[in-house]
Amino acid sequence: MREAWRWFGPNDPVTIEDIRQTGATDIVSALHSVPTGEIWPLDKISTHKKLIEQDNKPHSSLVWSVVESIPVHEDIKMGRDNHQRYVDNWITSMENLAKCGIKTVCYNFMPVIDWTRTDLKYQLPNGGYALRFDQQKFAAFDLFILQRSNAEDDYSVKELADAKLTFEAMSDEDKTLLTQNIIAGLPGKMTDAYTIDNFRDMLANYKDINKDVLRKNLFSFLSQVLPIAEQFGVKLAIHPDDPPRDMLGLPRIICTSEDLDILFTSLPSPANGITLCVGTYGSRPDNDLPAMAKRYGSRIHFAHLRGVSRDEDEQRSFYEAEHLESDVDMVSVISALLAEEKLRNGAEGNGEIFIRPDHGHQILDDLNKQGNPGYSCIGRLKGLAEIRGVIKALKANL
Template identity: 80%
Template sequence: MREAWRWFGPNDPVSIADIRQTGATDIVSALHAIQTGEVWPLDKIRAHKVLIEKDNRAQSSLVWSVVESIPVHEDIKLGLENIQGYIDAWITSMENLAKCGIKTICYNFMPVLDWTRTDLKFQLPNGGFALRFDQQKFAAFDLFILQRENAEADYSAEEFAQAKQIFLEMPEDEKALLTKNIIAGLPGKMTDSYEIDDFRRMLEKYKNVTKDILRKNLFSFLSQVLPRAEQLGVKLAIHPDDPPRDMLGLPRIICTSDDLDLLFSALPSPSNGITLCAGTYGSRPDNDLPRMARVFGSRIHFAHLRGVSRDKNEQRSFYEADHLSSDVDMVGIISALLKEEQLRDVATNPQGIFIRPDHGHQILDDINKLANPGYSCIGRLKGLAEIRGVIKALSTPH
């Protein structure tokens, strides 16, 4: 497997020099400054690649190998008219990346929001900090801060009462922080930030968009993208919806094994694949991650390896746990990925599966440093070391 590390560009607090010290060999990155729907110009891709690889002769080598992500314009997800220009721009960006040798592209089809958390600094018993999704806080936001139309229909009477109590006891600064965490944008995310009125308007656009409609729009988009991806030798790796379930009245369509079966039955192209995000899929108790890694092994072009621990009494709530100590069977997943690599044709898949540690804890010296939520250095390095140890143990003959 190829050990990769996500880098958000020159403004990332974790520098390329830092990443070299982790032992990772590949970089996962994107052109975050380019607006959604615009072409990624060839010269800007090359310039970003130079930033990553310019010192490779003098120091340990790093290669920009994976894109995360080329964002899909919201109008494509909505299936509006006159979206051909956005689809063409996405394809042109893919072509320009392929010209630079970058042929693994992670993307998602989440409506309105990218990955969502209620707490960006949830303190753990050991003093470190993790990301957390709290279903009751989220309900309080949905029902009483956002005041989404007909939101109460999505909650039981007990859930409504709990959310109301949480809202009433929440200080104003905590309400503002909760709102910011959910809708105002996370560093490095590939969607625009929202003010709450703009957010309401975006949700309104999806009022009549069902799962079937959103899935149809995804398939329509891919039906144009995949033939060109095949010609270029590009592998597309769709990321699951995070959290993987309907929320805020929005449909979610990449959440379970059944969703992936539908995707691959409709579009069997070898370029049509997935990002196996263990933490995202693992936040649903009905997702069996080792089994998914076995069943969809040939479709896995990229893997995010992290764990989550779900609350015992509210399985929709979770925090991001240690990479090897969570509700996710990380050893089972890695074992399945290693077996999949053994099955692959070395001539057509020489590099193996790209993996990266994901959403590490903020610990030690990083607690007092500026860091993108989930992307501090030491916590991810700890996760990478643990993953590396599992790979070594499983790969060593006994």
Template identity: 80%
Template structure:
């Protein structure tokens, strides 16, 4: 398995020099300045690649190996009649990346918003901070801040009562922060932040989009992209919906093992793969991560290794736990990935599984630094060290 680290570009407070010191060998990055739907030009890809790899002759080598992500335009997700130009642009970006030697691409098909949390600085008992999703706070936002049309149909009477209690207990500052945390554009989302009004409008576009329609639109997109990916030797790795369930009236279609079975039955191309995000899949009680890592091993091109701890009384609420102390059996997941790599030995092409430590805690000096939520340096370094130790131990015992 190849150790990777996510880098958000020159403005990332964790520099390329810092990444070298972690011992990682590969970088996961993207052209965050290119608007969604536009082509990633070769010259811009080369410049970004040069920033990552420019000191490889004299220092520890770093390679830009994985793209996370090329955003999929909303018109493609909505299946609008004029979406072909965005599909063509996505394919051209993929071709340009392949020409520069970058052939693993993580992407997602989440409508409107990327990964969603209610708290970006949830204090842990040890004094550090983690990301958290609180179902009651989320319901309070949906029902009483956003005031989404017909939102009450998604909640029971008891849930509405609890959400109202939570809402009334918030100050105006608390309510503003909650709205900002949910809609203001987290690192994975490469568009400008929403306001409440344009967020409502964006949600309204999906009023008549069911799971079946959204899945049909994904399949239409992939039907055009996968043949070209096969020709280029590119591996596509779809990221699950985070959290992995319907929310805000939006359908979600990459949440469970069943969803993946549907995807691969319809589109069995070897280029069609997944990002095994252990924390995302693990935040659903009905997902068995070690079994998923084993069953979909041949489709795993990239892995986000992190764990979550679900609330005992409300399983939809969770916080980002330590990498090895969570509801995810990380040792068994890593063992399944190592076994998959062993199975691939001797086969044509690059068969390594890239992974990165994900959503590290904000601890030590990083508590006093401004960084991308979930992407502090020291917390991820701790996670990487723990994962590295598991890999060493499992490799040593066979």
């Protein structure tokens, strides 16, 4: 496996020099300064690549191998009349990346928001901090802070009552922090920051878009992108919706094995693949991750190896757990990925899968540092070390 590390660019508190010390060999990155929908120019890609690779001769080598992500413009997701410009720009960006040797592209098709958490500093019993999604807090935000139109139709009588109690127990500071956590954007400008009013406006844009329409728009986009990806040897790796279910009245279409079966039956191109985000898929109890790793092995171009622990009484609530101590059998997942690599190496000789530790805990010296939520250095290094140990042990028995 190719051990990768996400880097958000020159402003990332975790530097390239830090990453070299982790033992990772590959970098996952993006041009966060380019506005969504605009072309990633060759010169900017080359400059970013040089930042990563320029000191490789005197030091251990790092290679920019995976893009996470080229954002997909909302007009593509909504199928608006002017969306073709953004499809063409996305394709040109992909071509320019391929010309620079970067041929694995992670992307997602989530409307309006990317991954969503209610708590960015959830304290663990050991004193460290993790990311958390609390369903009752989220419902309280949706119903009583956002006050989304007809939101009450999405909740049971008990859920409405619980959300009201949760909201009433919040201080003004709690409400402000919860709102910021949900709509204030993500590290590296992966999503824009919203105000409550323009967030409502963005949600309203999707009022007539259901799962079927959104899926049709995804397939229309991919039908144009995939032939060019094949031509340039690019592997596309769609990331699941996080959390993997409908939210805020928005449809989500990459959540389950059934969703992936529909995707690959409709678009069987070998360039059409997935990012196996173990934590995201694992936040649904009906997703069997070891089985999915086996079933979609040939489609896995990239993997986020992290796990979550779901609340016993509310399975939609979870926190980011230790990489090997979660509701997912990570050892079995890694075993399935290694078996897939063995099949690929037998057929082609170049079958290594890019993996990265994801959403590490904030622990030790990082407790006193300001970093991107979920992307502290030491917590991810701990996860990478654990994953590396599993890989070494399993390879010894293959």
